[in-house]
Each structure stands twice: as structure tokens, then as C-alpha cells.
Amino acid sequence: MTAPIAVSCGEPAGVGLEIIEKAWTALKDDLSFFLIADPAHLHATVPVQEIRSPAQAADVMLNALPLLAHPFAGIRTAGAPDPQNAEGVITAISRAADFALTGAASAVCTLPIHKKALKDGADFPYPGHTEYLAHLGKVDRVVMMLASDQLRVVPTTIHIALKDVPTALTPDLLRDTIRITGAGLRTQFGIANPRLAVAGLNPHAGEGGAMGLEDMDTIAPVLDQMRAEGYDLSGPLPADTMFHARARANYDAAICAYHDQALIPIKTLDFDRGVNVTLGLPFIRTSPDHGTAFDIAGQGIANPTSTIEALRMAWRMAQAS
Incomplete structure (x- = not known):
């Protein structure tokens, strides 16, 4: 029982x-x-x-x-x-x-x-x-997830100024966030092979470097390394096309670069039913x-x-x- x-x-x-x-x-x-x-x-x-x-x-x-x-x-x-x-x-x-x-x-x-x-x-x-x-x-490290029946989101950086996000979004932090999220989905949500969608930092996920280099230089290499370890990852993805219904059907959780990138979509979709979950x-x-x-x-x-x-x-x- x-x-x-x-x-x-x-x-x-x-x-x-x-x-x-x-x-x-x-x-x-x-x-x-x-x-x-x-x-x-x-x-x-x-x-x-x-x-x-x-x-x-x-x-x-x-x-x-x-x-x-x-x-x-x-x-x-x-x-x-x-x-x-x-x-x-x-x-x-x-x-x-x-x-x-x-x-x-x-x-x-x-x-x-x-x-x-x-x-x-x-x-x-x-x-x-x-x-x-x-x-x-x-x-030492935990992950904040906001979850409802419609969406699960994880902000990689949380309560910091937007201007500080590019520096705070390190490969180690992103790697730990993905690892802890994947483990939590497996052990606490019963999802055997979690699918994680990872948002880019910049508009259009940097658009090949035209709108910022962090997506190519910081995010993409981490995803490539973790895919080789067996993680089911998509991204870096343009955040503006990640949260419509058809896109949400393709992943179990969205890993976002910063606070509002994660919380605006879930609070828009399901304001009253969002739940704060601590993974790790x-x-x-x-x-x-x-x-x-x-x-x-x-x-x-x-x-x-x-x-x-x-x-x-x-x-x-x-x-x-």
C-alpha cells in the first residue's frame, strides 16, 4: 500500500x-x-x-x-x-x-x-x-520542473537576470539538467525512455550563428555527446515553435534555457493546474x-x-x- x-x-x-x-x-x-x-x-x-x-x-x-x-x-x-x-x-x-x-x-x-x-x-x-x-x-544539484497534464517544462537557469543567462548556461549545467530530468521521468513518472526537447537560447535557435553563437557552441555539442550516450534528445529547437499541440506530442518534457521561456507556455496552457516538482x-x-x-x-x-x-x-x- x-x-x-x-x-x-x-x-x-x-x-x-x-x-x-x-x-x-x-x-x-x-x-x-x-x-x-x-x-x-x-x-x-x-x-x-x-x-x-x-x-x-x-x-x-x-x-x-x-x-x-x-x-x-x-x-x-x-x-x-x-x-x-x-x-x-x-x-x-x-x-x-x-x-x-x-x-x-x-x-x-x-x-x-x-x-x-x-x-x-x-x-x-x-x-x-x-x-x-x-x-x-x-x-548538490536539483532540477525544477513545472508539470501539468498538458506539458512538462524545465528551466535550466532559474531566478537570475536575463542578461546573465548566456554566462550561466554552461555545458555542465545543461548536461546535469538533462541527466536529472531524464532520471526523474524514468524513476518517478514511469517513462522508460524519456524524449526531451531542448530549446535554443536565441531566436530561431541562433539561425546558424546569425542570431547568436550559444546554440551552436554551447547547446548543440552537449546534445550530441548525450545522444551518443543513449539520450533521446531533439534540439536545439526554436522555442517559438515548441509548444503548440502537435509539437508537444513529440516529447515528454521540454528543457528550456531560462525561466520565462519555460514558465510562460505552461502558465498560458494550464495556469491553475501547474505543479512544481523538484527532481534530483x-x-x-x-x-x-x-x-x-x-x-x-x-x-x-x-x-x-x-x-x-x-x-x-x-x-x-x-x-x-
Whole structure:
């Protein structure tokens, strides 16, 4: 039987806790998860039952949201993060990862955090969730994938200025990104021979050097080397023709050169259902593809679709692993 998914509560002042209650209502008949959170922070819009261990989650799931109590230092005020809660947010993530590493949980789903509150309250030294999870998993490099039923995309470079992308897009980085993506598709998505489409950096993939040399000098040699190793790769391809329906049918994931090249197409095609997946960790990790949404927190209007899809995807990945 598939172990339950461990859900870390994220920033209590955001929308995470209200959307996980909505997600329980939508998914209670389909899969099993448990929430790691302070009972006092919950919105109590659904039945909640405290559990002592992840093993109890499946028996509780049909009738109540399984909660593994995790006390915080501060109260929850919608839309106003309290730095006193920073340590609780961080340790909820580490507990979820520990459960996944020991097999007590089949996957981790993380609800949105607020990085400034973590830095202010606990001097959090990591840029975000992904880097902290990589630390917990003792790996040096991970890959961010955005995925939905319509498209999977991976940005090779992520949160850097566009002017810095050509320098950051090194052969080693591209090679590692392709390798980690291919391994993740095989082991966590059940795709035996992943087909990867690799976007060029420049318009028209450089058009033979007329619009930039990076596609010929950096990207193409890496693809040639990795094809010789057995990878099924196409590219470098002009990014403007990679994402229509007929093109998407020819690959399992698109490897893109930079953030917006990857995220614009998936958010255009499937804005509400996009899921953030971290590949390269020693456990499955998904998260909704949105932030804390302080401006609407506590109003009961937050859309739970991305969280629902993140849990569904984690469950499918766990069953495929």
C-alpha cells in the first residue's frame, strides 16, 4: 500500500492552510495525506483529527483531515506573517522530508512559504524551499520542473537576470539538467525512455550563428555527446515553435534555457493546474505553483486547484516509483 503524502503547512498567514482543507474535501476518497501544522492555526472548515504517526493517516482520511500536531511560537494572523513562526515553518518542512526519507511518507508536498519571514525570524540561509530540501536530501544539484497534464517544462537557469543567462548556461549545467530530468521521468513518472526537447537560447535557435553563437557552441555539442550516450534528445529547437499541440506530442518534457521561456507556455496552457516538482532529490516533492497570496488570505476565496493537482501528481509519482 502506498504510504501517505506528508504536507508541510508553509506560512500560516498565507492561503496554504485554507486550501489544504479544500483539497482534503476534494481528495479524501482518492488518496491519503497528512498535514504537519499547529492545530491552533487551522481554519476548521472541515473535520480534523490529530494522529500520532503517518501510519494512522489512511484510516482517518475518509472522515477527517489527518493532522500531525506541530506547535508554533506565534499565532496566525491572515495576511500578516509573524517572524515568531519562522522556526515552526522550517521544522515542519524538515519533518516532512524525514518522513519521506524513512519511507513513512511516500512523498512531500510543500505549501507556500514566505522567505522574508523565515529570514527575519530564523535567519533562514536558503533562497527557498528547493535549496533547503536539497540540503536535507544531501544532494548538490536539483532540477525544477513545472508539470501539468498538458506539458512538462524545465528551466535550466532559474531566478537570475536575463542578461546573465548566456554566462550561466554552461555545458555542465545543461548536461546535469538533462541527466536529472531524464532520471526523474524514468524513476518517478514511469517513462522508460524519456524524449526531451531542448530549446535554443536565441531566436530561431541562433539561425546558424546569425542570431547568436550559444546554440551552436554551447547547446548543440552537449546534445550530441548525450545522444551518443543513449539520450533521446531533439534540439536545439526554436522555442517559438515548441509548444503548440502537435509539437508537444513529440516529447515528454521540454528543457528550456531560462525561466520565462519555460514558465510562460505552461502558465498560458494550464495556469491553475501547474505543479512544481523538484527532481534530483532522494524523495518525491511537489508543491502548488503559487505563493502565499497574503492579499486574499483568510477570505476563503483562494483557489485550491494547484494544491489538489500537486497532491494528485505526488500520489501518481509515488505509485510509479
